[in-house]
Amino acid sequence: MNEDVRFGLDKKVRLLGPLPLDSGAKLAPVDLAYETYGKLNADASNAILICHALTGDQYVASTHPITGKDGWWMRMVGPGKPIDTERHFIICANVIGSCLGSSGPATINPATETPWGMDFPVLTIADMVRAQALLLDHLGVERLHAVVGGSMGGMQAVSWAALYPDRVKSAVIIASAARHSAQNIAFHEVGRQAIMADPRWRGGAYYADDDPPSSGLAVARMAAHITYLSEEGLTEKFGRRLQDRDAKTFGFDADFQVESYLRHQGISFVDRFDA
Incomplete structure (x- = not known):
């Protein structure tokens, strides 16, 4: 045709x-x-x-x-x-x-x-x-x-x-392979467990409530994203540079650029994907 x-x-x-x-x-x-x-x-x-x-x-x-x-x-x-x-x-x-x-x-x-x-x-x-x-x-x-x-x-x-x-x-x-390594499999399991640990997971039955486990999915994406760059790549891209501040806050804010980057990746991901 x-x-x-x-x-x-x-x-x-x-x-x-x-x-x-x-x-x-x-x-x-x-x-x-x-x-x-x-x-x-x-x-x-x-x-x-x-x-x-x-x-x-x-x-x-x-x-x-x-x-x-x-x-x-x-x-x-x-x-x-x-x-x-x-x-x-x-x-x-x-x-x-x-x-x-x-x-x-x-x-x-x-x-x-x-x-x-x-x-x-x-x-x-x-x-x-x-x-x-x-x-x-x-x-x-x-x-x-x-x-x-x-x-x-x-x-x-x-x-x-x-x-x-x-x-x-x-x-x-x-940039591919014929199969996953043990480390690949391990990171995938971390991601799945992050999603399923979200209280909104509800055994996967969350569609009717339109309330997906977005927090768990965001964490899963953050964990996965670390695997897309080598340690050398992360160091070259971010190093230990701070994000929009001159000094550490000594709190749980995203003090470092790499932390802010991962949070952004997690948040933007949940807009496109279903857990």
Whole structure:
């Protein structure tokens, strides 16, 4: 199927599935929210799939509807840019399990007509990739010119090459790995426990009250963000410099720039993401 689309046109498709998951469960239906840029050529050979990181979304090169900010990779994707929308048809889908339109804990479970919540199945990177493959089938793309991703997106790119080698001409994997280390797993557990320790967690059943565990989520984001910079990087960026003051307060304010930075990251994160 050829598609001639406007630059950055919001799209969403419901695929009946069911989608087999690594856990043994099956997900149906499968909702996928995605953005496309450029035009698919006659033989569908110019498609590039961009896979987003854990905190990313489908708005790779268009204005984000929640924050109003530019897409997270505007400098890379667009007319005449490294990923050239005048030459290629770009697809970026919100991964399943996320909260920007694709099937996830906040979407409606058709069996109960209420949000999935903790009944939503635990997913793997491979599950996300299999869902993307269903989307490409829907769009009529049999083989990708390239799959590109960084961090968790890079893990998806690795999985694409492993699961569908005949459907991928090339893979661009940035700042990523094939699997998590013990330390990665440990930091994720700290984040989960921070969320679940928030009194507003309520076993994940907080949707009806519209009162999410934002404090726990903010702390989880702060802990995770420390892992995105090395100790050397944090020292170079912040050192022991104070934040908007000449002396320490000897209290629990954010005296240091690095403390203020982490608080900002935590607070801004809860505006976009569901715990």
